[in-house]
Amino acid sequence: MGLHQFIQGLTDLETIDRAPGHFKYQTHSVAAHSFKVAEIAQILGDVEELHGQTINWQSLYEKALNHDYTERFIGDIQTPVKYATKQLRAMLAQVEDDMTDNFIQKEIPQNLQERFQRRLGEGKDETLEGQILALADKIDLLYESFGEIEKGNPDNVFIEIFSESLKTITQYPDLACGQYFVHDILPELLNEDFASREQLIQISREILQSI
Amino acid sequence: MGLHQFIQGLTDLETIDRAPGHFKYQTHSVAAHSFKVAEIAQILGDVEELHGQTINWQSLYEKALNHDYTERFIGDIQTPVKYATKQLRAMLAQVEDDMTDNFIQKEIPQNLQERFQRRLGEGKDETLEGQILALADKIDLLYESFGEIEKGNPDNVFIEIFSESLKTITQYPDLACGQYFVHDILPELLNEDFASREQLIQISREILQSI
Amino acid sequence: MGLHQFIQGLTDLETIDRAPGHFKYQTHSVAAHSFKVAEIAQILGDVEELHGQTINWQSLYEKALNHDYTERFIGDIQTPVKYATKQLRAMLAQVEDDMTDNFIQKEIPQNLQERFQRRLGEGKDETLEGQILALADKIDLLYESFGEIEKGNPDNVFIEIFSESLKTITQYPDLACGQYFVHDILPELLNEDFASREQLIQISREILQSI
């Protein structure tokens, strides 16, 4: 009961992949995803502050860092999403919640249990920090799906993920950081130069003609 | 609806790992596991026949081959088994069943749906073939856990798995093939020579002394 | 001699890759391939039955499941096919056969040797089941090569493999299941939506304009 099991679980999160079997070019562990979401949330918090909002940084970091810890209990479910109904998804969420409660009872010292209930619970609430977490989670997902598509993964599921993520991001018109992402970051992502075989042949020809 | 989605799903099973994050030395995809279980079931069927039983081979192969196809829907759940109650496991099984039904409705031609209902349903029934499948599944699991432990994986969960598997195998005293496994195969597995660093040093010394 | 070596060999088949070094996006173990071929053969058998043929299911499953077991002896030979003559291939086949015989003599109990001679021998004979195996083997190869090309593997060898596989499939005009594959499954494979970077940029523009 000295928190060793909690720390040991961090190692499990290094080996649990997101959407196992779907990412062909770069896999993403739950641990690495959590790191990226916390870093992105930090940037979004920066932008909000520059626009005059007050950020509860402790809450923002805490939410972002811990938001997927409970995936160690059921992993990142395989989902040809189309075969899972809303009701089934609700049942799965219930299973995850119950395992989380069992875990806290058995492994977390009593005087810390309340904190862990908060940390391992749902972080995407209506607070500003909860909304930023929701955004940051989608932005990382958008980057992950973009990474697959630009490298040539033909699986249409990534178009759907990218498109759903972007739509969600635009649904927070009141958040300055959402606007910032759409207007200042996304264009850079989409306009990146893009290496191709044709370019190579063209460049080779130019270099050879100049000698 | 031309069965393409079913075939495509086979590829997913090549990339879904069993107990992700736990196997450190050799990972096992659901596809490879299914192959091994079908091969082991074939051997167990042989033994039963030699002991005078009649095997329905079509049923045996069909059960073994398809018994984990539905893992493409929810994957091999992460399970620190200790945090999941019996009730939670039942709920998960229900989720898997419902996704399977949805899949069959949407992707399998109508005149084949009944066959797939049987194939993707529970194969471990009370028939001789159902019992052989249950045994074959445990024997592969026993080999998998043995493989981890003999290579030095300290995770106690594999001792538990090995031990549970072996107990289950001994619970079919009426099956000749279970007896055969325990008396003719297991000892070979346990008695295999076992390379060690100490042996190397000893052998080196002997070779060097003889020159 | 209690079949332990046979079971142990299944594990080797999990780690022997098909065409090592050529698949860049998704490797395929011999074990996983065997599983997929058996599943595909099962579907093809279904189609034949629906067209009035009588299938010997025991034979069909047995052939499909075991057809590459002997690759554990010489692996999946590297082959820049162009450097191997017909005669060389015949010699290699001979080597494999002889190792198989040696293996059966040494590791399989005598009262089962005949069965294993059949199972580890050539399955692609003139029977209906032998023909279905030949087709199923090619269909899996076609899917494997398609998977590489659609993800962007420029190696021309996969065009050749795809093309050879498809030609072979069309050479069984009497098999209803071959026709079924060509007319009902292949089009779904070829017509799948196909994610691309251009699509992403287009979708992003549409989403952003709608806000």
Add this chain to the structure above:
Amino acid sequence: MGLHQFIQGLTDLETIDRAPGHFKYQTHSVAAHSFKVAEIAQILGDVEELHGQTINWQSLYEKALNHDYTERFIGDIQTPVKYATKQLRAMLAQVEDDMTDNFIQKEIPQNLQERFQRRLGEGKDETLEGQILALADKIDLLYESFGEIEKGNPDNVFIEIFSESLKTITQYPDLACGQYFVHDILPELLNEDFASREQLIQISREILQSI
């Protein structure tokens, strides 16, 4: 200059391994390590609070999360530590600092540069939060080296790392969380049951005797 390059760099941290070539059983990306250190720092902060200290949580999370971001510039240097002198290490640190400055100038919007100077600078200062970061970093390293050794990695460098880490941890006698780690967490780590081949054989014997 819209922070896209900063986010893109997070992806690089997913693919940069710590001590490349040394970890044989489980590799650790810089991204995953950063996540674990932030989680461990969070626990250590909890313990300090329970002992009456006041934690600046924003600072603690910020320090932990960002402490290795700059490894994207020179990676985790290969180091048979014995061949690098103190002076060489200082030079390397200087190179990393200068690349960091160049990066901030080129990629971070001006009104955020000060924040990133702080985040990407040295976090292990004399503040309570800086000390907790130092401890958390060592605790993760200790877990990583323990993980290698218990699985059988014979490389002595891990004994040295474990031993150095533990010594460092005991050098903060004033920190309640250091004491807590040594007295409440470490024993659980060291006393974990430990699977072995001998145990397997023993267990098999017992199970077989009881039937």
Add this chain to the structure above:
Amino acid sequence: MGLHQFIQGLTDLETIDRAPGHFKYQTHSVAAHSFKVAEIAQILGDVEELHGQTINWQSLYEKALNHDYTERFIGDIQTPVKYATKQLRAMLAQVEDDMTDNFIQKEIPQNLQERFQRRLGEGKDETLEGQILALADKIDLLYESFGEIEKGNPDNVFIEIFSESLKTITQYPDLACGQYFVHDILPELLNEDFASREQLIQISREILQSI
């Protein structure tokens, strides 16, 4: 001091990747790169000899084989090259040199130290063999970057690497082997047939029409 540490270091070079995190389709260890450079240098030496030059083969092989051994000390530095100035690169080179000296002092028998000073020092000098090494190193880099781009890696850094490599190769107009590469080898590389999804669909249509 019996050269064991030197041999052990070869194994490290098998696990140190070039440009870690950048190659998405095929990683290249320093060991494999060294092998390829030595093979390519051998071919370039052949061409020079055919053109009447005298090659010091011992020197050529020695230079090529050992030219990256010292990467075991600091690895292949991560470098978004744009953030490293010329001065920083010089400092890094200095660090590597000093570690190399420390290594030779501690691990190489005294009567061999001079040889290793030469082998682990800078091989790309003004001799014919030094120039051939420089060329061979660039040719392998060109192949590596071509390999990524033709498989669809969109990272522009590979266009830059390819282009820089080709320019460097053309800067040795006096070397017959450079001319040979540009006129006889490069065109074959660029003109290779190139598999694509569109081709597959076309081929399928043709095959199906001909039945």
Add this chain to the structure above:
Amino acid sequence: MGLHQFIQGLTDLETIDRAPGHFKYQTHSVAAHSFKVAEIAQILGDVEELHGQTINWQSLYEKALNHDYTERFIGDIQTPVKYATKQLRAMLAQVEDDMTDNFIQKEIPQNLQERFQRRLGEGKDETLEGQILALADKIDLLYESFGEIEKGNPDNVFIEIFSESLKTITQYPDLACGQYFVHDILPELLNEDFASREQLIQISREILQSI
């Protein structure tokens, strides 16, 4: 015919593993093995020179570097050695030779064919350089098998390989470098400190008692 196919083949050798499926802790590509053998041969040549022998360095490097290039044609055959007879091995060698001839005819410019016949032919002849190659090949194999065993691979085949390799090395009593390996290098390899879990617990106890 401009040597492009030869260079392309080097990349294949990076992806062809030695003894695929057997190495559990560290795989070895044919490319990396060739590099290591050439480096080891270089050391052995050094030792011979110090003992007054004259080394034909061009021949030594050439033999070592190219000795396994032809594995790109049939790969590193899977071999449960026990199932392959001497005659079968001879047949396989014949197949490899014939593919090599076909390759040289088709891909190597005529004025270089003689050189490549020599390089891709059998290098382990009776010359001093041929004997050193034979030794260097065994020494690398010995290191590879040692690496597996010391990390806990229980597969007895590595004891056999280590033992066979060492015996072969002692069969060249006239070679000073063989003696040197046995007396000056091997002991360092065998006596390396060896990390263990017990040591960790002991060290932890000592550190904790001293505070």
